[in-house]
Structures are given as structure tokens and as C-alpha cells.
Amino acid sequence: MVVEYPNHYRTHEAAKRPFENEGFSDDKLFISCRILSSRDRRFFLPRTLLAGLSTQFNNVRTADVEFRVGPGASPLYAHRGMLSARSKYFADMFDSDPRTVIEVPDVGYLAFEALLKYIYYDQTEFDDDINPADLSLLVVKYRVPLVVDITEPKILGRLNPRLVCQLLATHSHVSSTLKDGLIEYISQKKF
Incomplete structure (x- = not known):
């Protein structure tokens, strides 16, 4: 047994004879120690519910x-409760599927990350690096209604012949508003 005193250590005789308690008149030993964690675990309490969720x-x-997203299966982590509360698709999926790892090969990482950011932050920005066809797929497939208001103007503002073809190829994932915008774009262009 090692007993620590300020600035030095001393081995107590009782440690040499573990079954004898000589030197301890009242059979009590008090040890005071400081426990240090190898990781910094300062707790940060966010000021608002939204900040906490984010x-x-x-x-x-x-x-x-x-979620393992895109062709490279890059990981994104989330919470079933949060996703279920914000998307009927996720609510239905988690009710019937107990998996903890879900493959999402049909959309790009940046688009799926933007969807999750919207779910957690209640706002998102879609940069130009995000494929508009992926945005269209996300809007319809994952049924997050408010994202439609954000994504469709972004998609319609970036239309070009190649993108129109991409979106029409995935027509089952294109909303009626977006289809109308595609048809209008085609009717105004001379190919």
C-alpha cells in the first residue's frame, strides 16, 4: 500500500503484511486522490433547444x-428520433427496419449531408457542388416537405440541357412543380 503525503510517498508497513493491520489503531484508512481524465470533457450547455439539437x-x-452514402460509402451519423420526427419516410423506415447501418448509394454525400443538416438545423444551404438531380431525389424520396421550397428554386435556377436530361431520367423522383419547370425550360429552348 502506498500512502501519499504532500510532496512525497511512503509505503506503509501494513502493505507488507496485508492480513495484519498494525499501525491502524481504529481499522480505518482514508485515501484522498485526484482523478484525471486523459480526454478533455468540458461540458458545453447550448443556450437554445435548436443549438442543442444541432x-x-x-x-x-x-x-x-x-448512413453510408454515395459510391464511396462515406459515413454520416444521425439519430432515429430526430429523423423520424422530421420525415415520414424515415419514420416508416425505422418502424419496420431495425438496422443501425443503412446504405444510401443513390445520392451524393454532399446532398445527403445537406438534407441531414436541414433536419437538424431547420435550415440549410445547397452549394453549387451539390448535384441538382440528387436534390430532386432527396426531396421526393425522403419526404421532407420544407426542403422542397429550398431545393426547387435552386434546381430551376441551374437548369441546362444536361441537367434537364438527368432530371427527366429520374422522373419518378421529380415533383410536379419541378416537372412543370423542366417542360417550360424545354419549350423555350431550341435544341
Whole structure:
């Protein structure tokens, strides 16, 4: 047994004879020690509910579902409760599917990440790096209604012949508003 005193250590005789308690008149030993963690675990309490929820976005420590997105199967982490509350598609999927790892090969990583950011932050921005066809697929497939208002103007503002063909090729994932915009674009262009 090692007993620590300020600035030095001393081995107590009782440690040499573990079944004898000589030197301890009242059979009590008090040890005071300081426990240090190897990791910095300062706790940050967000000021608002939204700020608190947003800290959970892509948080591998607290997530209960992992999405492997795109051809490279890059991981994105999320919470079933949050996704179910914001999307009927996710609610239905999690009710019937207990998997914790879900493959999402049909959309790009950036588009799916933007969808999850919208779910967690209640706002998102879609940069020009995101494929508009992926946005269209996300809007319809994952049934997150408010994203439609954000994505469709973005898609319609970036139309070109190649994108129109891409979107029409995935026509089952194109909303009626977007289809109308595609038809109008085609009717105004001379190919």
C-alpha cells in the first residue's frame, strides 16, 4: 500500500503484511486522490433547444444510426428520433427496419449531408457542388416537405440541357412543380 503525503510517498508497513493491520489503531484508512481524465470533457450547455439539437448532427458518440452514402460509402451519423420526427419516410423506415447501418448509394454525400443538416438545423444551404438531380431525389424520396421550397428554386435556377436530361431520367423522383419547370425550360429552348 502506498500512502501519499504532500510532496512525497511512503509505503506503509501494513502493505507488507496485508492480513495484519498494525499501525491502524481504529481499522480505518482514508485515501484522498485526484482523478484525471486523459480526454478533455468540458461540458458545453447550448443556450437554445435548436443549438442543442444541432450539436448532435453527425455526432458519432451519440448517434444510433449510420448512413453510408454515395459510391464511396462515406459515413454520416444521425439519430432515429430526430429523423423520424422530421420525415415520414424515415419514420416508416425505422418502424419496420431495425438496422443501425443503412446504405444510401443513390445520392451524393454532399446532398445527403445537406438534407441531414436541414433536419437538424431547420435550415440549410445547397452549394453549387451539390448535384441538382440528387436534390430532386432527396426531396421526393425522403419526404421532407420544407426542403422542397429550398431545393426547387435552386434546381430551376441551374437548369441546362444536361441537367434537364438527368432530371427527366429520374422522373419518378421529380415533383410536379419541378416537372412543370423542366417542360417550360424545354419549350423555350431550341435544341
